[in-house]
Amino acid sequence: MPQIDFTLPHWAYWLGLILFPLVAAALAKRPKSTERTYSLFIGYFILITGGILGLHRLYLKSLVGLIYIPIFICILYANSEGQTARSVVSDMSNAVRQAERTLDREIPRVETAEADLPGLLQKQATAEAGSLDKRRADRDVKRAQKRIEQGRERIEEAKTELQTARPAMVTAEADLTFWRNFAKYAFWLILAAMAIDAVLLPGLVRKANANLPPERPLSETELKLKELEDAERKDDSSYVSSGWTGRIDRLSLFCGEFVSYWAVIAVIVYYFEVMSRYVFGSPTNWAHEAMYLMFGMQYLIAGSYAMLTESHVRVDIFYAPLSPRRKALVDLLTSVFFFIFAGTLLVTSWIFAFDAIAVPSGNGLLSDWSRGQITTGEMLANWNLSQWTDTNIRWGEISFNEWEVPLWPMKWVMVIGGLLLVLQGISKFARDIRVLVRGA
Template sequence: MPSLTFVLPHWLYWTMLAVFPVVAMIMARRGRSGGKRLYSLPLAYFVLITGGMLGLHRFYLKSIWWGLIFLPLFAAILFANAHQRTARATYSDAANIVRVSKGTIEREEPRIAEADATLASLKSEVDAAEEGSFTKKAAERRLQREERRLESSKTRLEEARADLQEQQAIAASSGDDRRFWEIVAFIAFAAILALVVIDAILLPFLVRRANRRLIEEDDEDEGEPLPALSGEFTKDYATVSSGWTGWIDRLSFYSGEFVSYWAVIAVFVYYYEVVARYVFNSPTNWAHEGMYLMFGMQYLIMGAYAMLSESHVRVDIFYAPLSPRRKALADILTSVFFFIFAGVLLVTGWIFAVDATRVNEVSFTEWQLTYWPFKWAIVVGAFLLILQGIAKLAQDFRTFATGRPSVPGKA
């Protein structure tokens, strides 16, 4: 399998974070043809590009049986690559032992040849020395020491020759295995690539056919128009107040919705990371770092949205049974702790951001992503949180004065 060397450029990373949520927000609100829920050709191509290796475009168009063809081929790639990695590790270990064994043989063979001549000379010295003399005893000790050294060299030489013969066979076998599984993985990848190319050509026809099938279905929901927002966004938008606080609520709502679509980016990036790592044996040095930094910014900027929709974790055992007026009073009295926290977050975030901008701080990894935008996200998140806190405090005073919730969605 070919290796992937793609590294996400910094400019593309920031463009993706800025542009993708806008496109997603527009797509979430756009109308459908005739008010019906129809498949989208651009979205089908988008799924083809990001998930074509798994046949996800076929599943998107409800072409289940054809989609299932991609899965065993993709599994074959994973299976082949796993065996390929095992064979590569075995080959590497065997090749290392072969290298060491050859070095041992090259070193010990001349040493043994020299030792034979040295032994003959030492034996002559022992025979020539006077019996019982110190010279004879010293010569005998040198002879014994040389014999032990020779025996040790012969043992190492025999072991090296045995290892060389054994590991050369293992290296040859594992090399053949590695080439075999490389071919299997390549064939499976080529088959998937061919299917993806064919589907890319057929996709307009497939989308039209899927839409005709939808129109023909006698469904209870057929013909019902889609709302501008759906699901959790519809429920959360009901918490937006009227008056001047409504502007702050809408700012919190739309900023939260904007960064929420970053989670979709993470799905595609981690999908690429898994494919690059396990299909092409090319793990990235940017996917994990880029995503956890992105999620850090999302966590900070979403704080105001979570406050607007009352999604923060809190203990309601005493708070929930209270009347709207008493809830408002409790919120007013405890708001001082909130503003202390948000103010400290704003000040410390400002210090961190200014310092990071001044020295142009970058990450310590090979990717070297600039850090100052992430530090400024602390400031933005704290500022939005303080604004939402002000709006919430004004609404609490309004509720305390009237005895009625200022926003029906928060009742």
């Protein structure tokens, strides 16, 4: 199988987190057709992302797509067998090296001991009984005989190991080559089928649309159920208040919707990681870290959105039956605990963020400024393009794994999340006062 040697650039990671939600939101807000049809764009998108499984054919209700699945299973099986063979090759190679090292070490030792043994035996025979020389000679003879005995045992064990390990290594290498070629040719077969389908896809989409059954009108029961569902479904815009607090509410809604599309990025990245690891045998060193950092930022940014839409989990056995004015009064009395939490989060995040960029990082002006080594004016006056392009400038704290992504932007997202939460708390506080004063 071909290997995938790809590491996501840091700039592409941040650019994707910014651009993807904007594009996804624009596509989601497009006018939707009332008629159900198959889309050529979606067909090609599925072909690129899931064509190896034949999902583009299944999307178009074509059972030909089922042909892809057994071929894909064969690739997975071949990779699994290849991994087993690779482990055997590694184990047997280590066994051969250790056995050869044992022979290289023990054979000279045994030969030396065998050559010295006649002289030691002669000294033992000529030494006076009970004397110090006699005891020393006895000890030297025993040591030499023990060395010869143990050395011969190790030599025999090493030779036996070689006789077993070398054929096993050769067999495993042959198996590894076979399964690699099997997976490679199966993969090329799928790619060839995908290339053919890429040409046929426009016709397949037209055929699938032509075979769509006419939509039947909804029954009275279905219409009533749909009306009930629409009535129960509360649109996010209904949470936006009037007046100046509405600006804060709309900001929270925008940020919550923006980061919600990051979940789609996670699906794409983890799909790439699974395919890269199990199909191509090339696990990434960035996918997991990129996603858990992204989800951490999503959690913080979405806090104000969850507060606005009342999505936070709470026990409201006593709160739910209250009237709007009493609810507002309870919210005002308990808001002190919220502002203690949100204020602590904001202040602590601010400290964390400045600590993150204050980590010494090459000759980065931003880090020098955050550590107080230069003034703000000096930092701005000396700022140039090299601060963005110089690989020696890290701009503060970075992760400890091979990807080495800068961590200081995540710390500043904590600040943004804390600030949004405080602003939404102010909006909630003002609305509660409005309810108490005006009664609505």
